[in-house]
Amino acid sequence: MDKKFNRPKGFGEILDLTFRLSKNKFSDFLLINLIFMGPIYLLQVFIQLFSGVSFFRELGTGDIWYEQILSSFEETGTANLGADLGIIAVSFFSIFLFPVAGAAILIAINHIKKNEEYTVGTVIREAFSRYGPILGSSILFVLLIIGLIIIPFIIVVLVGVIGGIANPFAGILMAILLFIGFAIGIGLLLTRWSFYFGSVVLDGEVIGFTRSWKLSKKRTWALFGLYIVFSLIVSTISYAVEVSFGLFLGNSVLLSIISSIVSLFTTMIFSVGYAVMYLDAKTRHDADDLKEMIEDYNVVQS
Numbered sequence: 001m002d003k004k005f006n007r008p009k010g011f012g013e014i015l016d017l018t019f020r021l022s023k024n025k026f027s028d029f030l031l032i033n034l035i036f037m038g039p040i041y042l043l044q045v046f047i048q049l050f051s052g053v054s055f056f057r058e059l060g061t062g063d064i065w066y067e068q069i070l071s072s073f074e075e076t077g078t079a080n081l082g083a084d085l086g087i088i089a090v091s092f093f094s095i096f097l098f099p100v101a102g103a104a105i106l107i108a109i110n111h112i113k114k115n116e117e118y119t120v121g122t123v124i125r126e127a128f129s130r131y132g133p134i135l136g137s138s139i140l141f142v143l144l145i146i147g148l149i150i151i152p153f154i155i156v157v158l159v160g161v162i163g164g165i166a167n168p169f170a171g172i173l174m175a176i177l178l179f180i181g182f183a184i185g186i187g188l189l190l191t192r193w194s195f196y197f198g199s200v201v202l203d204g205e206v207i208g209f210t211r212s213w214k215l216s217k218k219r220t221w222a223l224f225g226l227y228i229v230f231s232l233i234v235s236t237i238s239y240a241v242e243v244s245f246g247l248f249l250g251n252s253v254l255l256s257i258i259s260s261i262v263s264l265f266t267t268m269i270f271s272v273g274y275a276v277m278y279l280d281a282k283t284r285h286d287a288d289d290l291k292e293m294i295e296d297y298n299v300v301q302s
Contacts, residue, residue, distance in 0.1 A: 005113040008284045009276075011222060015229065018273040021109060029105050029268045031120050036101035037267065040094045041260035048253045099138045102271045103127035103201045109275040110202055133200045137207050141196060148189065152182035191224045192216045198278035215281040223277060230273045234266040 004017055022029065104120075104127040111118040127134070156178045163171025195215045199208030216223055241262045242255070249255040 005279055005283065009280050011226065014226060014273070014276050014280060018230075018269065018276050021112070021276065022269055022272050025108070025112070026268075028108060028120055029272060030264060032104045032108070032124065033101050033264045033268050033271075035120075035124070036097045036104075037094070037260075037264055040097065041257075041263075044260070045253055045256060048256060054252050095138070095142075096135065098267075099134050099197070100124070100127045100131065101267075102197065102274070103130065103134055105268070105271040106198060106201050106275045106278070109272065110279065113279055127201070130201055133206050133208075134197070137196050137200045137205075137209075140207065141193070144193065145190065148186045152178075152186065156182065187224055187227075188220055191220055191227060194223075194227070194274075195278050195281060198275070198282070202278075202282075215278075215285050217285075219281060219284070223281070226273070226277055230270050234270055237266050238262055 004020075009017065104123045107123045107126045108118055108120075111123070156175050159178055160171050160175030163174050165171070193209050193212050195212035196205070196208030199205040199211035199215070203211060205211050238259070242259055245255055245258050249258075
């Protein structure tokens with residue numbers, strides 16, 4: 001077993017290992033994402049081109065250059081309903097491909113943990129061998145997220161409206177506090193269930209929610225914090241690139257291509273981070289199980 005994985009890691013160690021793996025296996029992980037995500041992004045580019053969006057620079061109306069750039073995002077976003085529906089349809093198909101990329105990266109890192117050789121082709125084949133459970137559990141997780149968001153949203157809106165009628169300040173304040181409370185609660189619950197994916201891919205689980213609940217026990221806040229950090233890193237990189245190039249290119253096809261390339265990179269970081277978190281949780285859980293077995297054995301012997 002690789003020494004980097006054979007002991008429980010702290011918050012900073014997980015981040016450090018994530019970036020080291022992303023650097024050392026950059027070409028492998030990026031190729032995996034390119035194989036599954038590249039065709040989806042390419043279809044989106046073709047849809048934009050056929051809908052009349054400029055390739056190099058898209059400008060809207062306005063007297064000043066920055067007004068033209070800003071208006072390009074508004075005009076191209078509302079001008080072609082067919083193109084928007086096409087992109088939505090293509091994005092829907094990503095549900096059937098993107099999880100396989102994450103599974104392949106997870107399997108590759110598990111091979112690294114065990115000091116086993118692998119190729120991009122072999123980990124992709126291993127990922128496809130679990131395609132049914134991966135797709136089914138991922139759809140269930142998405143439905144779970146939707147349910148956890150819709151119900152609290154309705155409650156927050158009702159409290160805000162009803163409270164606002166009686167006392168606008170108190171109503172808004174209560175709505176804000178409820179929103180923050182629900183956001184944290186939903187985040188913690190999703191953290192507890194988030195390791196379903198790793199359980200399905202590596203442990204042979206069909207759904208994996210129960211296994212995930214056990215693996216994340218006593219580590220919920222730390223894992224929640226790691227998800228927030230990874231999300232901030234990914235969002236910062238994406239927004240920085242999109243804003244920087246968007247100032248010159250507008251809402252052009254070239255900007256979409258650049259954003260897609262950045263997405264390949266940021267998705268890789270998140271996938272590697274998830275794999276490291278999952279394997280660390282598994283190491284901790286297995287160690288706890290071993291301790292319990294030893295304690296039970298000592299009790300029986302005594």
